[in-house]
Amino acid sequence: MKIKDKVVVVTGAASGIGKALAARFAKEGARGVVCADLNETDARAVAAGVGGMGMRCDVGQEGDMNALVVAALEKYGAVDIFCSNAGIIGRHGLDASLKEWRRTMDVNFMAHVLAARAVVPVMIKQGGGYIVATASAAGLLMQVDSATYTVSKHAAVAFAEWLSVNYAERGIKVSCLCPQGVRTPMLLGPTGDRKSFLSEGSVSAEDVAAKVMEAIETERFLILPHPEVAEYELRKTTDRDRWLGGMRRLRAAILTDPNMRGLD
Numbered sequence: 643m644k645i646k647d648k649v650v651v652v653t654g655a656a657s658g659i660g661k662a663l664a665a666r667f668a669k670e671g672a673r674g675v676v677c678a679d680l681n682e683t684d685a686r687a688v689a690a691g692v693g694g695m696g697m698r699c700d701v702g703q704e705g706d707m708n709a710l711v712v713a714a715l716e717k718y719g720a721v722d723i724f725c726s727n728a729g730i731i732g733r734h735g736l737d738a739s740l741k742e743w744r745r746t747m748d749v750n751f752m753a754h755v756l757a758a759r760a761v762v763p764v765m766i767k768q769g770g771g772y773i774v775a776t777a778s779a780a781g782l783l784m785q786v787d788s789a790t791y792t793v794s795k796h797a798a799v800a801f802a803e804w805l806s807v808n809y810a811e812r813g814i815k816v817s818c819l820c821p822q823g824v825r826t827p828m829l830l831g832p833t834g835d836r837k838s839f840l841s842e843g844s845v846s847a848e849d850v851a852a853k854v855m856e857a858i859e860t861e862r863f864l865i866l867p868h869p870e871v872a873e874y875e876l877r878k879t880t881d882r883d884r885w886l887g888g889m890r891r892l893r894a895a896i897l898t899d900p901n902m903r904g905l906d
């Protein structure tokens with residue numbers, strides 16, 4: 643799909659990848675960029691910077707998601723591309739509370755379902771549309787130090803695949819973004835100096851946005867800003883026991899080296 647003159651909605655647009663996506667869509671000539679985030683102040687600031695519309699939206703809330711799509715339609719008359727990008731992470735094992743599990747599943751997974759329910763009928767009526775779901779390499783592989791993140795991102799990938807299969811003939815294109823480390827507040831912390839085993843080999847949010855543009859233009863499903871993830875996934879599916887052994891060694895390294903901490 644060509645991006646020029648399209649109306650785009652980005653969730654999680656106040657920071658990191660979402661912010662970079664909003665800027666890049668504007669640069670590519672989108673005619674409307676809607677920047678949605680829980681952080682309304684920063685969403686509005688990003689929108690002002692790209693000449694778009696900013697609004698508060700909690701992507702885990704059905705009412706907020708529906709209101710986002712309605713607001714985009716009222717302002718621009720269409721939604722051509724919807725980037726379901728907002729996400730959260732906590733470092734959680736079996737100690738994660740049910741509340742933490744539910745919140746992570748709501749934001750990292752159910753938000754994609756709520757987005758699709760709100761926007762797919764609109765896109766079908768328009769004659770087609772594009773959904774970009776931000777999952778993570780952890781949705782194909784694993785976030786060793788977070789069960790909630792791993793499971794919610796696997797669900798996000800599964801839903802994006804399901805949507806692609808079931809709605810292609812009604813004109814809905816789907817891409818699924820699965821990066822490893824991206825230098826955003828999620829990886830680097832609010833002050834930008836947090837150490838993580840994912841920092842090495844990490845890419846910028848702008849690099850990721852460029853890959854998303856390419857994928858939309860060429861209509862490719864899987865977006866891998868770190869191409870090695872394809873090789874890791876191949877190894878996982880070829881010999882799962884060997885792969886699990888490798889992940890156990892990675893876990894041991896993370897536990898013994900404070901500089902090897904993952905996302906939180």
Ligand SMILES: NC(=O)c1ccc[n+]([C@@H]2O[C@H](COP(=O)([O-])OP(=O)(O)OC[C@H]3O[C@@H](n4cnc5c(N)ncnc54)[C@H](O)[C@@H]3O)[C@@H](O)[C@H]2O)c1
Nearest residue numbers: 654656657658659679680700701728729778823824826828
């Ligand atoms: N940074 C990485 O290394 C990395 C790697 C793989 C995947 N991802 C994914 O990329 C996406 C963007 O993350 P980022 O790295 O830009 O992080 P970030 O923390 O910089 O930005 C996330 C944004 O999402 C917003 N948000 C959180 N909960 C929300 C909610 N309920 N409703 C609306 N907005 C909400 C936050 O306010 C924030 O502005 C996430 O889905 C994340 O899981 C990030």
